[in-house]
Amino acid sequence: MNQINQEIRQCQNCKADFAIKPEDFDFYEKIKVPPPTFCPECRAKRRMAFFNERILYKRKDSKTGEIIFSGFSDDKDLKIYDHQLWWSDDWDAMDYGKNYDFNKTFFSQFLSLLKQVPLASRSFVSPINSEYCNNAGYLKNCYLVFDADNCGNVLYSCMLHKSKDVLDIFYANNIELCYDSFMIWDGSRIFFSSYCDNCLDIYFSKNLTGCNNCFGCMNLRNKKYHIFNKPYSKEDYQAEIKKFDFSSYNGLQKIIEQARNFWLKFPVKFREGINNTNVSGEYIADSKNVINSYDVSGCHDLRFCQIVIPPASDCYDYTDWGSNADRIYESSMCGRDIARLSFCWDCYKTVSDSQYCFQCHNSHNLFGCVGLRGKQYCIFNKQYSKEEYEALAPRIIEQMNSLPYIDKKGRAYKYGEFFPAELSPFCYNETIAQEYFPLTKEQAMEQGYFWKDPEPRNYQIDLTTDQLPDNIKDVPDDIVGKVIECQHQGKCNEQCTEAFRIIEPELAFYRRMNLPLPRLCPTVATTNDSSNATPSSSGSANASAKASLAGVRPQPKLIRTLASTSTEIVPAPTPLKPATPPTAPRLFIASSATLEKLSEQP
Template identity: 50%
Template sequence: MDPETHSTSSGQAKTCQNCKQNFTIESEDFDFYKKIDVPPPTWCPECRLISRIIWRNEWILYRRKDNKTGEKIFSVYSDDAPVNVYHRDYWWSDKWDAIDYGRDYDWSKPFFEQVKDLIKEVPFPSGAVIEGVNSDYCQNYTRLKNCYMTFGSSYCEDCAYVIWGGYAKSSFDSHMIYGSELCYECLNINKCYRTFFSTDCEECQDVYFSKDCVGCSSCFGCIGLRNKRFNIFNKPYSKNGYFAEIEKIDIGSFKGKSLTQNQSLQKWLSWPHKFMHGRKNNNVLGEYIYNSKNVSNSWRISNSENCKYCQNLLTPTSRDCFDYTNWGQMAELVYNSLQCGENVYDVKFSVSSFPAVKSIYYSVFCASSSNLFACVGLRNKQYCILNKQYTKEEYEELVPRIIKH
């Protein structure tokens, strides 16, 4: 047995080959690794996460040169980044083909050195986006319309300064906002309408400065309420009494708003808090997990099942995934990958590959493709290695040889 490995009653203890800290591979984890045919990890979960997210620039936009036209464009890659960049519209067009960068596998060079060389040559899109309309100053999104400075979001319209939004409309200055409309300065809300300065609320309407309220309407400065109306700081009022009291509260000035926020915060701090943020779960361990089953050591997860060491899977659904960061949306059997989503299956060690990819490994910015190994920028392709086209038989014979090499 490896001297850095020893068995325990709950699994196998190992020493991370990167940070040298101890970590444990649980006994049930080995079943997953066997299912997807990969060896157990040699890095701890935290180092594996760092190795993924180091690829992603979440919300910084640079003004840099387009390597095709020479014009200045906005991009997540700075001018000194060691990659070529095309404007995303041109990159997604049929005016070029990354298959032209294909090369033979060089048995005299290390595998990752060859992948690195390919990454440096094949152009990247200026941003990781799918189908935006009038949303030029946004990044890492799917199908935005009329949005500004909105990041990591999907299917939003008429929004600005939103991070991690989904199906939101006409909302500003919010984070983790889903299926909501006409909301402002909110955090982690779902299916809300006209909700302001509030946190952790669901299915609420006309709610202000409130936290952890569900199914509430016309509430102000409240916490922990369920299906209530006309409450101010958790005190119930008649309908007329509620609106009479609201008229007395000044939130139209910065001073008045700041005072009200502080009063609400004091109310929140006096109230017992649940040990985690989550609802409608079964057997989960983590934070900000919703409508999920058998999820552990994960955070910001929605509508997922049998997932572990995952983050930011906010667009339904994800199943049977380990070490998967950002996206979801009909994702299954994704392992140690970043930002691969929308109808993806059997994806390993890959980055920014979407949509509709299947059985791709060690690949970057590939789309609508299957059976790729160490490819960059391919679209509508299959059975390629280092961007070179092979027959099905050639591909299936060569990939195991490369893995063993």
């Protein structure tokens, strides 16, 4: 055990003091890296600036010239291959291998390699009829779904797993037939609700566990047939529910306002979490010894981590993914059977003992590599013997310390730092950093990040939102494919795409569930709505960087992203199969007449 006492150091970036505790020194010693020079928040911000979660662009494939969808815009000085071509045997990343030059800084040489080796257009595993998705795996019949896996028949959703037949969902696991909800687990037929676990037939409710047939409720446990926390008999509940008109947009807004005003009468938990031992942070579940971390489940011995799914263990400063990850440090978008990775980005599927790598897979013992698959003992994409690798890598580390990279803001990058922001393939406002740590363009540029200005879309608007029918029963079939102007008209600061359209399976869902058409474009975030966020100690949702990292992440209203640089709307996929009746999740009681009310056909 390291006997070093806690030290207070000044962040190289923001100049704030931060503590390095004895257990932190133990971890750094175990993985043989120096202590960080950035504070935890600046480290998280830097990693997040490499994570474009859900923005898609039209651009040319750098090899074929064909138009493809990509997470990288066409103005980036990078070679981008369509993901199917990238995973094929038609090219070899080893062809770009180069000798390490000890007269140049490591990061300047890595940037040169990064610009030469093709990157995959999207991070995607085994899609079936789900081409318009990204940062996802094992999806079937999904459309514009991001940061998800093992899902089917899902539209416009983000951060969900093992779910099917849902639309406009953010952060969920094992759900079906749900709509416009946030952070729901093991549920079915949940609408306009948040923080619901093991629930069925829930509407306009918040923080429910083990409940069914509840409407406009808050903080209930194991209840049924409640309206605004008042109990009813089954018959009276069904009669009362029929008085609410879900099919009208104006009527729906009144119900939402009524529910939110009701929620404000109740206290909220100081932290969202369940089944934890010795944890601190927010949105943590089924975890042990997880400290200063957020959006974590089924993990143990983590510190300074965000968005990690089970299992993961013994990790520091790890952003996004997991799925059997062990001893990961200062890495982002890495997962699925990985171990002992440091300073890596978008590396997955059995990768181990590697440092400073981009998009490498099924490999081990790599240093400073880009785009390798099934390789070992490589440095800068050049093959070495085991003995040569083990001799050269320490020399490069020593050179990184003696000849550090100095970025345009004067910050020194020696061995032990994640990639400089200048090497990110994305602009700051294209990434989740803008959601957790929102900045203006001027602030981002001042801090050394890049910024992407909106490009003219020039959509030919077919309908404005005030021209949409108020009631789903009055919506004609030919609404499909029409370009609808977003209610915000691009005037908000919420990544508004200015327009959207309705696709066939979406319209079928609204009709089946008797719900009106939306008025906002998919990417508009509810940044002015604190109802889905855990309030700060002052009682209001804080949109500052620190509060955002503490769990107050703006929840996108919808995720139906348009191709940002295109003047066309993203094409719809092959029509989805009709949704099948749900299989009742564990401990659920049979469905109620509430669903019958919602599922009336026009």
